[in-house]
Amino acid sequence: MPLLDVSDVTLTFKGIAALVSVCFQVEEGQIVSLIGPNGAGKTSMLNCISGRYHPEAGSITLGGSELLTVPTHRRTSMGLSRTFQNIALFRGLSVLDNLMVGRHAQLKYGLLSSILYFGAARRAEDAHRRRVEEIIDFLNLSPYRHQPAGLLPYGLQKRVELGRALAAEPRLLLLDEPMAGMNLEETEDMARFVLDINEEWGLTVLLVEHDMGVVMNISHQVVVLDFGQVLAQGAPEAVQADPKVLAAYLGSEDATFLGR
Amino acid sequence: MQDKCGLFFCSYRAESALFPSGFQRACLAAFLLALVIIPLGINSYYVSILCLMNIAVIGAVSLNLLTGLCGQISLGHGAFFGVGAYTAGILAAKGVPFLLVLPASGAVAAMAGMAFGLPSLRLKGIYLAIASLAAQLILEYVFLHWESMTGGSNGLMLMAPEIFGLKFDSDIKMFYLTLGVAALTVLAVSNITRTRPGRAFVAIRDHYLSAEIVGVNLFAGKLQAFGLSSFLAGVGGCLWAHYTNFITPEQFNIGLSINYLAMIIIGGLGSVLGAIFGAVFLTVLPEALNAVAALAGQMLGGDPTASLAALKGGVFGLVLTLFLIFEPDGLAQRWRMAKAYWKLYPFAH
Ligand SMILES: Nc1ncnc2c1ncn2[C@@H]1O[C@H](COP(=O)(O)OP(=O)(O)O)[C@@H](O)[C@H]1O
Ligand SMILES: [Mg+2]
Numbered sequence: 001m002p003l004l005d006v007s008d009v010t011l012t013f014k015g016i017a018a019l020v021s022v023c024f025q026v027e028e029g030q031i032v033s034l035i036g037p038n039g040a041g042k043t044s045m046l047n048c049i050s051g052r053y054h055p056e057a058g059s060i061t062l063g064g065s066e067l068l069t070v071p072t073h074r075r076t077s078m079g080l081s082r083t084f085q086n087i088a089l090f091r092g093l094s095v096l097d098n099l100m101v102g103r104h105a106q107l108k109y110g111l112l113s114s115i116l117y118f119g120a121a122r123r124a125e126d127a128h129r130r131r132v133e134e135i136i137d138f139l140n141l142s143p144y145r146h147q148p149a150g151l152l153p154y155g156l157q158k159r160v161e162l163g164r165a166l167a168a169e170p171r172l173l174l175l176d177e178p179m180a181g182m183n184l185e186e187t188e189d190m191a192r193f194v195l196d197i198n199e200e201w202g203l204t205v206l207l208v209e210h211d212m213g214v215v216m217n218i219s220h221q222v223v224v225l226d227f228g229q230v231l232a233q234g235a236p237e238a239v240q241a242d243p244k245v246l247a248a249y250l251g252s253e254d255a256t257f258l259g260r
Numbered sequence: 261m262q263d264k265c266g267l268f269f270c271s272y273r274a275e276s277a278l279f280p281s282g283f284q285r286a287c288l289a290a291f292l293l294a295l296v297i298i299p300l301g302i303n304s305y306y307v308s309i310l311c312l313m314n315i316a317v318i319g320a321v322s323l324n325l326l327t328g329l330c331g332q333i334s335l336g337h338g339a340f341f342g343v344g345a346y347t348a349g350i351l352a353a354k355g356v357p358f359l360l361v362l363p364a365s366g367a368v369a370a371m372a373g374m375a376f377g378l379p380s381l382r383l384k385g386i387y388l389a390i391a392s393l394a395a396q397l398i399l400e401y402v403f404l405h406w407e408s409m410t411g412g413s414n415g416l417m418l419m420a421p422e423i424f425g426l427k428f429d430s431d432i433k434m435f436y437l438t439l440g441v442a443a444l445t446v447l448a449v450s451n452i453t454r455t456r457p458g459r460a461f462v463a464i465r466d467h468y469l470s471a472e473i474v475g476v477n478l479f480a481g482k483l484q485a486f487g488l489s490s491f492l493a494g495v496g497g498c499l500w501a502h503y504t505n506f507i508t509p510e511q512f513n514i515g516l517s518i519n520y521l522a523m524i525i526i527g528g529l530g531s532v533l534g535a536i537f538g539a540v541f542l543t544v545l546p547e548a549l550n551a552v553a554a555l556a557g558q559m560l561g562g563d564p565t566a567s568l569a570a571l572k573g574g575v576f577g578l579v580l581t582l583f584l585i586f587e588p589d590g591l592a593q594r595w596r597m598a599k600a601y602w603k604l605y606p607f608a609h
Contacts, residue, residue, distance in 0.1 A: 050473060076475035090466035092530065093459065101463045105475030107456045111484070114458075117451040122273070125455060129272040168474060 003028040009058030018044045019228045031205045033215045036225035042208040076105040079171030083161045091150025099132040102167030155186040176208045307431040314438035316539035318445045320523040322492030328530035330485035331465025336392040337520045339399035342512025344369040344494025345501035349416035358421040369494025370487045377486030403509035415508035526583045528590020537591035
């Protein structure tokens with residue numbers, strides 16, 4: 001059984017279709033990339049999975065349980081977390097606290113315990129802080145842990161957002177253009193992190209990315225969206241050679257990466 | 261022998277303490293000791309100002325939780341404070357002991373706060389401010405016209421509070437009572453700020469879409485912020501009612517709400533310490549203006565009271581405007597900068 005199963009998902013905005021009967025699967029332990037020209041519906045697809053948008057039809061299951069009937073904030077505890085295309089950090093919180101908020105769904109102590117900051121609350125805060133520090137070390141964010149996230153440079157903010165998503169201990173991680181706007185070095189770092197997360201931590205990743213070099217290098221599977229429809233899916237080499245895909249990308253800047 | 265330079269932490273718990281260094285703890289202890297001793301040696305008029313300060317701290321810190329931390333603008337805080345005051349007046353008249361009246365005032369105010377907080381689930385920013393203004397006006401109307409309960413424009417009388425036979429019937433006793441409750445309020449809000457619910461509040465304020473993604477229930481979170489904030493405001497209102505011994509609807513009008521907003525803006529939105537600074541500052545300011553006016557009156561001769569009253573309002577507005585221009589981050593930020601300066605002294609840059 002695939003970890004994520006998207007079947008026949010249709011989403012329209014005021015009569016205009018953003019997604020049309022989209023079907024694809026993500027197998028446990030894989031990195032699957034969702035690609036396509038601008039406006040193809042990639043972000044909309046992630047929004048349907050994470051609960052921001054509600055598709056008119058179709059079903060999305062995670063580990064066999066239906067996601068679409070679950071309120072957005074509960075999907076976190078089902079093993080889902082994500083980053084956003086545009087930075088969506090809590091600007092006023094420190095890097096550390098951004099990651100601690102990421103653990104919101106796992107911290108279970110009650111309000112009274114928090115007011116007294118005693119017993120359960122204190123133990124939980126300490127234990128979770130330890131794990132969050134591990135993630136901070138992994139992402140090389142230690143020097144910035146006490147800085148307000150909003151004051152960091154763009155590349156670091158992207159990394160903090162990845163950290164916040166990781167702090168939720170997801171089974172499936174959705175990344176919306178994590179390398180957009182980054183220079184070569186930052187892109188390589190980010191690609192390294194995504195690979196490590198997948199290979200060493202065993203997380204399944206659904207990646208939306210424009211950098212075809214990265215996509216073709218690190219993905220196990222690639223799904224191509226165009227005008228809200230799945231154009232092709234399969235191994236990177238197969239997709240790269242698919243004439244339909246080449247046609248869709250013709251004239252776009254990404255065409256060169258596809259071998260044109 | 262070598263002294264340590266700067267602060268090093270050997271555990272996460274030590275680092276997240278409210279007052280990490282021994283020096284800070286010593287300063288806090290000295291400050292609290294001074295607070296306890298000073299009222300014994302000063303004129304009761306000044307003690308009464310200190311009482312008002314304690315109550316203002318409760319009001320400002322609680323509003324800061326809602327507006328500064330959670331980002332929900334409220335122009336109705338004074339009315340929730342009033343709900344606490346009226347609950348106290350009504351229950352005290354029925355002979356309910358003060359130790360029950362205090363939490364009950366908070367609870368009733370919390371219910372009112374959550375009910376009027378419901379629009380926040382749909383409204384943001386300026387629209388929410390208008391909705392909370394409606395709450396303020398509706399509650400003022402209730403205070404004035406539900407005469408069988410509130411006494412209408414005649415108001416309600418209260419006796420001095422009594423705990424286990426101890427009557428708080430002087431300014432100085434009321435000072436200790438209000439100080440105790442204010443200290444507990446500050447401690448509670450500080451603890452909320454540094455744990456799960458407080459982080460969730462800031463998450464809602466800074467990016468509600470992301471907040472939802474990390475598992476924050478926006479509905480429950482906002483209601484919790486409204487509930488907690490008005491609970492504490494209600495407790496403040498209860499103390500106010502017992503301190504003044506007489507409450508009328510106009511004490512809890514829109515002016516009070518604006519005063520609390522001004523306190524947290526002047527102090528620095530989102531900072532507990534800032535709310536305290538703001539409360540102290542705006543309680544002292546009118547008194548200081550009075551003193552200046554009296555002095556000017558003596559020097560000029562004649563009776564300048566009327567024109568000075570108008571001047572007071574003007575100066576209040578002027579101070580607020582100047583703060584917004586020159587200290588947009590509030591007194592708390594100024595305090596942090598001063599601390600950083602002295603930490604590095606004489607090598608500050
Ligand atoms: N909230 C929205 N309201 C209306 N139209 C939207 C909304 N979100 C996305 N769309 C439309 O859906 C299509 C797909 O957008 P998007 O998913 O952002 O594409 P991509 O991420 O692949 O660039 C676009 O035509 C876009 O205009
Ligand atoms: Mg997009």
